[in-house]
Amino acid sequence: MKTMKSKFYSLALAAGMLTLTACSDDNTNDSNNDKGNGIENGSILKGTITEDVTLKAGNTYKLSGEYIVEAGATLNIEEGVKIISVYDNIVDYILVKQGAKINAVGTPDKPIVMTSEKEEPGAWGGIHICGKAHTNAEGGKGSSEIGGAVYGGNDDADNSGTLQYIRLEYTGFAFDEEHEANGISFYGVGNGTIVDHCEAYKGSDDGFEFFGGSVNVSNMVVVSCSDDSFDWTEGWNGKGTDLVAYQEAKATLGYDCDCLIEADNNENDNAATPVSHPVLKNLILAGNGESKQGIRLRRGTQADIDNAKVCGKGQPLVVESALTNAALKNGTSRLTNMTVTAALKSDGDYTNDDFTAVTSNKVDATLSYASFDAIKAACDWMKGNWIK
Incomplete structure (x- = not known):
């Protein structure tokens, strides 16, 4: 997680905001001419769309710059579509x-793949979705770190669409030391939105952030x-089921990785409401062998976590801040059926003794996964070509 600032970033387009949906080397496709029509294979996606458009099954597209879906429009992406970010000095994002x-x-076998011409972490800016559900940011509204779009409200059933097998x-992509793009950023996204079977692969910031x-x-x-x-802040209280994080060893990957889960309520006001309190079940989290944290619960967050295995980190489970400790101590938050490879560390009064007093929790230094394939073998839902 990067520190939130009031400043936001967006592409500067010399001629102002484009209204084109996509263009190719030979022609331009304007989504406003044929509502919902498919965009030609090989087209370049850029600018804004104000009516429904469709990227047709099996086609390949280039993403160049910002691609913005305005209120009232739907971006449909069909099975097997591949979107390749153009690698230049302009950030590409949706x-x-x-x-x-x-x-x-x-x-499963015809996933949507979003990648880059340059196959290196940080090459492009990912997906950013702004909804009308709650945020505990000051004033109940926020502005997306990339694009500066408004998010937040009081409609927790808001529907931003469907993301499956992506x-x-x-x-x-890094604008500066404080602003980098995640795989998918969920800004005040409501539970009317369907999200499952998504993979973030070798990004230079977070995989998924809420x-x-x-x-x-x-x-x-x-x-x-x-x-x-995985990262959350500003009061996320959704459910997460069947979550996997794997970090390759630094010696072979070439760079270090931070937390498997970093969890906050609100950095500036740990007591801000609504309080972050997701309910997570069935987690396998395998770190890269370095000394950092596995699950880091801090800054007032609450959480229910059930059936989690955490290994490969020097500090597999860490609890920080008075309010986060208190919620665990009084039962507002619950950790159950968890196996970690080292004793819980805390800066407050919730201790490893409290953790292991729950009979389904244990510390087992032998827990490990030899490879990503070992994790896949333990998760029958990870079959298909959507996983890399």
Whole structure:
């Protein structure tokens, strides 16, 4: 997680905001001419769309600069579509504004793949979705770190579309030391949105990050993202089921990775409401052997975590801040059926003795996964070509 600032970043387009949906080397496709029509194979995606458009099954597209879905429009992406970010000095990203939707639906063997011409972490800017669900940011509204789009509200059932069987590779474009792009950033996204079977692969920031909202996710995989695999703040209280994070060893990967989960309520006000309190079940989190944290619960967050295995980190489970400790101590937060490889570390009164007093929790230094394939073998839902 990067420190939030009031400043935001967006592409500067010399001629102002474009209204073109896509263009190719030979022609331009304007989404406003044929609502919902498919965009030609090989086209370049850029600018803004104000009516429904469709990227047709099996086609390949280039992403050049910002691609913004305005309120009232839907970006449909069909199975087997490949989107390749153009590698140049302009950040490429997809931004779905409040009131807009993205329906990106792949299949296990025909996933939607979003990647870059340069196959290195940080090559492009990922997906940013802004919804109308809650955030505990000051004033109940926020502005997306990339694109500066408004998010937040009081509609926790808000629907921003569907994301299924998607792989995002090499995200994490860095504007500066404080602003990098995640694989998918969920800004105040509501639980009317469907999100499952998504992978973030070798990004240079977080895999998936939640800024408030109530969106539920399942069958999510993060592989070797250099910052946090999963990250939440600003009051996220959705459900997460079947979550996997794997970090390749630094010696072979070439860079270090931070937390497997980094969890906050609100950095500036640990007591801000609504309080972050996701309910997570069925987690396998395997670190890269370095000394950093596995699950880091801090800054007032609450959480229910059930059936989690955490290994490969010097500090597999860490609890920080008075309010986070208190919620665990009084039972507001619950950790159950968890196995970690070293004793819980805390800066407060919730201790490893409290953790292991729950009979389903244990410390087992022998827990390990020899490879990513070993994790895949333990998760029957990870079959298909959508996983890399």
